[in-house]
Amino acid sequence: MNDAAVYVVTDPGVPVFGTKGCSVHVREVLAELRARHHEVHLVTTRPGGPVPAGWDDVVLHALPRPAGDDPVTREAAQRAADVQAGLRVAALCATGRVALVYQRYGLWGAAPLEAARITGTPTVLEINAPLVDEQRRHRSLSDPDGALAYTRRALAAASAPFAVSGPVADWAAALDPAGREIPVVPNGVDPGRFLPAPVRDDRERLVVAFSGTFRPWHGTSLLVDAVAAARADGATLELLLIGDGPELAPTVGRADRAGVPLRATGRVDPSVVPELLHTADLAAAPYPAGEHYFSPLKVAEYLAAGLPTVASAIADLPGLVRDGEEVLLVPPGDVTATARALHRIGTDRALRGRLARAGRAAAQRRMSWSAVVDATLALPGAGRAA
Structure with a gap:
């Protein structure tokens, strides 16, 4: 019976059982595949830790x-x-039991999808970022033409490619040898992991949470400036910074100079993020101006946690959430608008309650990983999972 699925991730920057945001993403998709198949094979170059207890149906190919x-x-x-991953997938597909090969796009990754297509197995390619451009711009890439060629190979071998945002879909479509329109399926969240935070009245200061990896494009310096401005206008706010990264120390220093009280957790395991968000009163995703192509996991998590959220209106976000009902959206990079939105939420208890309830409901109805994977497996060429 062909009721096995194969998940492939050969990007060395993605530790499957690690603590990064991409790690959470991979595990959530794996969990959904486990719910749909009797057996799941994980082919990866970086497990990042042992297979979790209770995941006996996942066969690790490290x-x-x-x-x-x-x-x-x-x-x-x-x-x-990539060659080794392709050989492993070819052997699995040769058993006749594999109903689906699902690969997270990475540089230099095409052979597993090609091996699966030879056997007629449906192949899904999840594209999270324009990695060739990203690697060339932010890291180092000795052979960009070769990387683009591998990307075209992966797209050609994918019977159901999809992207997590419109800008990423446009990038992939320009490279697709078949000239297809690449569908968009945004990132999701597991609402069951998050306990909605209460609307509190007994605090001297309301806690504004930011959760994620501290990188320049996450706008944490903008957040500090906006909180400082909201405080100067009478809102009693403090910051909770969850996570680590190169921008954490500069962000803490900026807050100290601005007189913004804060607590920084440093690196934490993803399992404790819901508990930390439960201690906050509102949340922020303050992206700076510029080109943004990702589908923010943090916004979905904030909404699942029932946190009234201020977010920059980047990429597809304005089409995914209802401004003024589920979140407050502000122009990217606009400190003044972000400060006003934080002040508005921080001084209006009724608004906090409405946003919290509507955001949580949106996460449950439209943003669950179950809904995301259902939409993915319903794509033409994916083949319905069992």
């Missing part, structure tokens, strides 16, 4: 993690890992 002291060596190692 390949050597690509490494190297220079870009040329690393890229060669990634291409070698």
